[in-house]
Amino acid sequence: MYDARIDELRAGLDGRYAAQWRRLREQCDWYRTQTPPTEHPSASITYFGPAAANLALAFRLTGNEGYRAEAARWISAAIGFPHWGKAHLPDHDLDAGWLLHGLSLASTWLGDDFELATELRAKLELQGTRLYEFAVESEGSWWSSSYWQNHNWICYTGLAAAGYALGRSEWTDRARSNFATVIELLPSDGSDMEGVVYWRYGVPWLATYLDLLQDQEGLDWWNRCPFLANTFSYRLQQCAPGFEENIDHGDCHDRRSGHSVALYRKLAAAYRIGEAQWLAETVSERFFWREAYASGVKPGVMPEAYLELLWYDDSLPPVDPAESAPLSAYFPDLGLVTARTGWDDEATMVSFKASPGGGHQAWETSHKLDRERGWDTLSAGHHHPDAGSFVLTSRGAFLAVDEGYSNRKRAGDHNLILVDGHGFADEDRYHVYKGIPYERQADLVDVLAADGMAHATARIAAMYPPELGITRLDRTLVFTPAGRIVLLDHCAADTPRDWTLLLHADWPIEYGEEIALRSGSAQAWVRLHTPLDVEPTITEVEANPTSSTPSLRLTRTMHTLRATARQTTTVTLLTTIEPTSALHPTRPTARLIPITQGHAVTFTDETVLLPDTQGRLNAHPLTAPAAASTASALRAADEGLADRQAITIDADQVSQAGDHPSPGDCDGLAIRAIIQTPDRRITVPAEHTR
Numbered sequence: 015m016y017d018a019r020i021d022e023l024r025a026g027l028d029g030r031y032a033a034q035w036r037r038l039r040e041q042c043d044w045y046r047t048q049t050p051p052t053e054h055p056s057a058s059i060t061y062f063g064p065a066a067a068n069l070a071l072a073f074r075l076t077g078n079e080g081y082r083a084e085a086a087r088w089i090s091a092a093i094g095f096p097h098w099g100k101a102h103l104p105d106h107d108l109d110a111g112w113l114l115h116g117l118s119l120a121s122t123w124l125g126d127d128f129e130l131a132t133e134l135r136a137k138l139e140l141q142g143t144r145l146y147e148f149a150v151e152s153e154g155s156w157w158s159s160s161y162w163q164n165h166n167w168i169c170y171t172g173l174a175a176a177g178y179a180l181g182r183s184e185w186t187d188r189a190r191s192n193f194a195t196v197i198e199l200l201p202s203d204g205s206d207m208e209g210v211v212y213w214r215y216g217v218p219w220l221a222t223y224l225d226l227l228q229d230q231e232g233l234d235w236w237n238r239c240p241f242l243a244n245t246f247s248y249r250l251q252q253c254a255p256g257f258e259e260n261i262d263h264g265d266c267h268d269r270r271s272g273h274s275v276a277l278y279r280k281l282a283a284a285y286r287i288g289e290a291q292w293l294a295e296t297v298s299e300r301f302f303w304r305e306a307y308a309s310g311v312k313p314g315v316m317p318e319a320y321l322e323l324l325w326y327d328d329s330l331p332p333v334d335p336a337e338s339a340p341l342s343a344y345f346p347d348l349g350l351v352t353a354r355t356g357w358d359d360e361a362t363m364v365s366f367k368a369s370p371g372g373g374h375q376a377w378e379t380s381h382k383l384d385r386e387r388g389w390d391t392l393s394a395g396h397h398h399p400d401a402g403s404f405v406l407t408s409r410g411a412f413l414a415v416d417e418g419y420s421n422r423k424r425a426g427d428h429n430l431i432l433v434d435g436h437g438f439a440d441e442d443r444y445h446v447y448k449g450i451p452y453e454r455q456a457d458l459v460d461v462l463a464a465d466g467m468a469h470a471t472a473r474i475a476a477m478y479p480p481e482l483g484i485t486r487l488d489r490t491l492v493f494t495p496a497g498r499i500v501l502l503d504h505c506a507a508d509t510p511r512d513w514t515l516l517l518h519a520d521w522p523i524e525y526g527e528e529i530a531l532r533s534g535s536a537q538a539w540v541r542l543h544t545p546l547d548v549e550p551t552i553t554e555v556e557a558n559p560t561s562s563t564p565s566l567r568l569t570r571t572m573h574t575l576r577a578t579a580r581q582t583t584t585v586t587l588l589t590t591i592e593p594t595s596a597l598h599p600t601r602p603t604a605r606l607i608p609i610t611q612g613h614a615v616t617f618t619d620e621t622v623l624l625p626d627t628q629g630r631l632n633a634h635p636l637t638a639p640a641a642a643s644t645a646s647a648l649r650a651a652d653e654g655l656a657d658r659q660a661i662t663i664d665a666d667q668v669s670q671a672g673d674h675p676s677p678g679d680c681d682g683l684a685i686r687a688i689i690q691t692p693d694r695r696i697t698v699p700a701e702h703t704r
Contacts (some may be wrong), residue, residue, distance in 0.1 A: 045069060059109050064115070064116050069082075071323070089134055097543070114138065115168075116545060117572045121135060141171060142182065146173055154390065161376075162372055162380075167216055167223065168219045173188070206248065208261070211260070211311060214271065242366075251343040257301070265559070271572055276321035278293050283332050286330060291332040292335065317378065323492070341466035343571075351367070351461060352364065355495070355497040360410065362497030364468065364491070366491045370447075370457070372397055395444050398416075399477070402489045408497065413533055421444050423443065430516055431489070433511050458470050459700075464696075468493040469490070471686070484511075485507060490504075490686075499589075502587070507583055507584075509580070512578050513582070515576075515578075515589065519573045529575065532596050537596035543604075549576050551576055553571070553573075554569070586627070592604055592608045612631035625687075
């Protein structure tokens with residue numbers, strides 16, 4: 015495998031590939047100091063796969079018999095285990111997939127004269143047969159047909175690698191058929207419902223399979239996979255400012271397990287993405303060792319050394335995302351909007367999301383497949399009940415936070431709304447989207463993400479228990495160019511309910527004359543512009559992140575603000591969040607402008623106007639004629655606000671082509687928000703996506 019590439023690499027080990035060769039040999043030196051277990055440990059043994067591949071590639075590149083002898087030591091231990099995997103689905107899940115891949119590469123790279131060649135091939139035959147038979151027998155359930163899930167990608171890639179090494183065409187044919195479906199069904203915007211940490215764990219296996227397919231069968235599927243072509247953009251936009259940490263939507267062991275230098279190299283090479291090349295180099299030079307030792311994901315980044323070398327294309331120059339990447343982004347499949355004031359460490363960023371379980375593509379397709387074939391394909395266990403939630407980070411610290419990893423997933427562990435103390439229907443379990451009605455969907459509408467600004471409305475009423483009689487729960491989030499947040503929650507039910515707004519923080523929240531979120535050098539003032547009962551609470555989250563190690567536990571303590579409107583059928587909750595420095599804080603400036611219809615919030619240098627529940631904005635007493643165009647009304651609004659006068663904007667009115675002050679062509683769309691800044695006015699038309 016990879017014969018031509020290995021010849022090219024060998025010629026440049028002391029030149030163009032010197033840095034990557036150093037990474038590989040240092041990783042091999044580390045293996046030399048370890049003692050692989052002779053009996054299968056209780057924990058995962060996935061790390062045996064890349065250990066064999068790293069050592070075998072080092073031998074193939076240099077002919078150094080020491081590397082082959084060390085590979086034999088690790089491979090001998092793996093061969094000696096009667097089963098691959100112990101606590102969960104032995105021989106039939108991740109351990110088997112990882113080892114089949116790594117040891118199959120090693121088998122070809124070490125050669126037929128390798129001292130364990132016969133035993134290794136026999137073990138690959140046995141384990142490949144076990145995995146193949148399980149895939150056939152379990153079709154329609156678990157990973158065999160869970161096309162959007164990392165177990166599917168890992169196990170089928172391992173099966174394919176073994177098939178190529180042993181000449182088992184039925185294995186490679188099945189893997190090819192599976193991945194042909196996978197790349198068709200994955201979302202074209204590159205977003206991953208499993209979150210960043212599982213993105214870095216699972217997505218490299220998609221690239222690994224396409225690379226194997228091209229090497230072994232000459233089939234170039236890279237341009238057939240828009241998901242892979244666009245997924246770096248998703249990953250980049252989920253970088254917290256400064257790039258080191260990641261936004262932790264979904265099951266995330268921590269905020270430092272999001273980078274894969276190897277995958278960045280491959281995406282850079284396959285799709286000519288200079289920003290991916292830049293991030294690979296930045297992580298290698300600045301963040302790698304911290305992630306290696308702080309990451310909660312195993313095997314982690316260190317064993318990817320062989321892929322960092324195989325996948326590096328030095329012909330592509332790096333491009334700094336700060337010079338090229340947009341400050342706002344929208345990923346429609348996952349209903350994910352991000353915006354930031356910059357890419358530097360001190361910048362402020364928000365990430366806001368709402369979609370059906372697994373994202374729109376997985377939700378629609380899985381229900382169709384399950385109806386037609388009687389299958390169970392979604393497997394969105396890493397997707398949280400977080401539709402309508404957001405994460406806020408500023409000045410290198412997280413302020414409004416997500417829960418991270420959980421087994422018993424609850425909406426109340428996110429920055430959401432509880433109704434009579436209840437979160438989403440059928441929650442408090444691992445896979446909260448399993449078996450729920452097709453109609454129970456959240457979505458994101460009225461989206462505008464541009465130039466460091468974001469506006470979006472999450473419609474989430476359908477996610478709550480039907481017996482609560484919720485007729486509306488719409489959350490609009492506005493992120494201003496200066497990094498402030500305005501939250502507007504329209505809540506309605508057919509009987510009086512308690513409506514509780516939640517904000518979670520890493521550190522204790524300060525309650526006094528003002529409410530303050532503090533973390534490190536960052537702070538944010540929280541103002542509740544609706545009369546609410548406020549109480550501080552503690553939220554505890556516990557998780558076992560891997561079934562292969564039942565004793566492992568991750569715990570998380572969050573400090574939670576609970577603000578409740580008591581026993582009312584309808585309520586509008588208006589909240590502002592103003593980031594500032596915790597070391598040199600400025601005072602909060604958010605205040606309401608009293609208007610007849612709608613909502614207007616002003617800060618020192620920005621104003622946000624949002625319509626009422628009927629889509630109307632009226633700053634009495636000056637009212638524009640009902641027949642006036644929205645564009646004309648907006649100009650009057652701009653002048654009227656300065657004079658403390660008024661305007662009416664109705665959601666049913668339409669703007670006039672060529673006479674609209676917002677960026678872009680918004681013809682035919684009603685206005686959902688106005689954001690006034692010192693140098694420009696931004697209008698948000700309904701159902702606008704950008």
